[in-house]
Amino acid sequence: MVFLVTITGSTGRLGQVVTPLLSKKYKTRLIVRNAAKAQREFPRSESVALDLSAASIAELRRAVRGSTVVIHLAGLVDLLASREKLFAINFEITKKLLAACEAEKIPFFLHASSISIYADSNKPINEESEKKPVTLYGESKLAAEQSISKSNLKWVALRPGIIYGPHFKEGFWPLLRQMKKRRAAIIGNGDNKIPLVYEVDVAKAFVKCVEELKKGNKKILRQAFNIVGEYPTQREAFNLLSQVFSVPMPTRQVSVRFARNTASIISLLYKFFGKTPAFPPEYVDLLARSRVYDTSKAKQLLRFNANTSVKRGINEIKKAWLS
Numbered sequence: 001m002v003f004l005v006t007i008t009g010s011t012g013r014l015g016q017v018v019t020p021l022l023s024k025k026y027k028t029r030l031i032v033r034n035a036a037k038a039q040r041e042f043p044r045s046e047s048v049a050l051d052l053s054a055a056s057i058a059e060l061r062r063a064v065r066g067s068t069v070v071i072h073l074a075g076l077v078d079l080l081a082s083r084e085k086l087f088a089i090n091f092e093i094t095k096k097l098l099a100a101c102e103a104e105k106i107p108f109f110l111h112a113s114s115i116s117i118y119a120d121s122n123k124p125i126n127e128e129s130e131k132k133p134v135t136l137y138g139e140s141k142l143a144a145e146q147s148i149s150k151s152n153l154k155w156v157a158l159r160p161g162i163i164y165g166p167h168f169k170e171g172f173w174p175l176l177r178q179m180k181k182r183r184a185a186i187i188g189n190g191d192n193k194i195p196l197v198y199e200v201d202v203a204k205a206f207v208k209c210v211e212e213l214k215k216g217n218k219k220i221l222r223q224a225f226n227i228v229g230e231y232p233t234q235r236e237a238f239n240l241l242s243q244v245f246s247v248p249m250p251t252r253q254v255s256v257r258f259a260r261n262t263a264s265i266i267s268l269l270y271k272f273f274g275k276t277p278a279f280p281p282e283y284v285d286l287l288a289r290s291r292v293y294d295t296s297k298a299k300q301l302l303r304f305n306a307n308t309s310v311k312r313g314i315n316e317i318k319k320a321w322l323s
Helices: 015-025 035-041 057-064 083-103 136-149 172-180 199-215 234-245 256-272 281-288 296-302 310-322
Strands: 004-008 027-032 046-049 069-072 108-112 154-160 162-164 185-187 196-198 223-227 252-254
Touching: 004 015, 015 027, 015 199, 027 035, 027 057, 035 046, 057 083, 069 083, 069 199, 083 108, 083 136, 108 136, 108 199, 136 154, 154 199, 162 199, 162 310, 172 234, 185 234, 185 256, 185 281, 196 199, 196 310, 199 223, 199 296, 223 296, 234 310, 252 256, 256 281
Parallel strands: 004 027, 004 069, 027 046, 069 108, 108 154, 154 223, 162 196, 185 252
Antiparallel strands: none
16 A cells, blocks of 8 residues: 655645655645646645635545545634634634545544644643633634544644744744844843744654654554744844844843734734734734743654754754845
8 A cells, every 4th residue: 555645735834844855755645726836846746736725525535535644734824814714724624624534534644733722831831731822823723623633533733833944934024124123122021932943843743753653653643742942032032133144133122011012003003004014913922922842742752852953943044045
């Protein structure tokens, strides 16, 4: 029997990093809207043209038929999107895909979840910690995970931290522009820890999962894993950006409330003129909150550790953007 890995979201930000790594080792099938484009980007892979939002379960069944592992990367990561839109993409599509995989008796289902499903905590957060999202995005990802856990499939869920890298420009570019214009500020005391993880490390975690499934590692089945790398403080992150991109280090320090209120006002003005705010209040929360995640379970059962340093990751971003 052919070991076939079927991937959704392969042309998305994370998918563009995961797919090349997997296609070098396994036969891969990509479920995409534009099959011709995917074929050009990933010539090693088979492509199936399908709009996941509009697809029926019957169409999804045909798309996943014969797969050994289905990796579900497709989703919407947008802190400004409506609840309806987030749940339609992150929950409803997942639910349909699960039904198709169950009907086709797919051996394994690998899901891209998020640390956003957890409640905030001053203690290290492990996989059993309280699930109480503080964003609509987190709520939609938690609903998707809950539907997976209730399924009859042999599943694995990866919960990455804040992913950064050449394919994830949204958070970095606005921040760098503000630093260059000397408008950036340290929010709070700047000592809060930010749970970052480099995009290649996340991709390698998915590859590692597939490898372990192929080996028959039953310990990882029906399990979720935190995938987080280094924890720079906000001040350390600013300092690294300043050094690598040769932009001024912020000298001002403002309260979290002031930063959030200012971002809210600016966002309202942007929306009034029909524009998308570059740095909404939700981004302030990401930058100013302090969270630490326990990744020992991934190290022990999955035999995986994210090991790209933030300094190296930021340097890789610079090289990619300048090339």
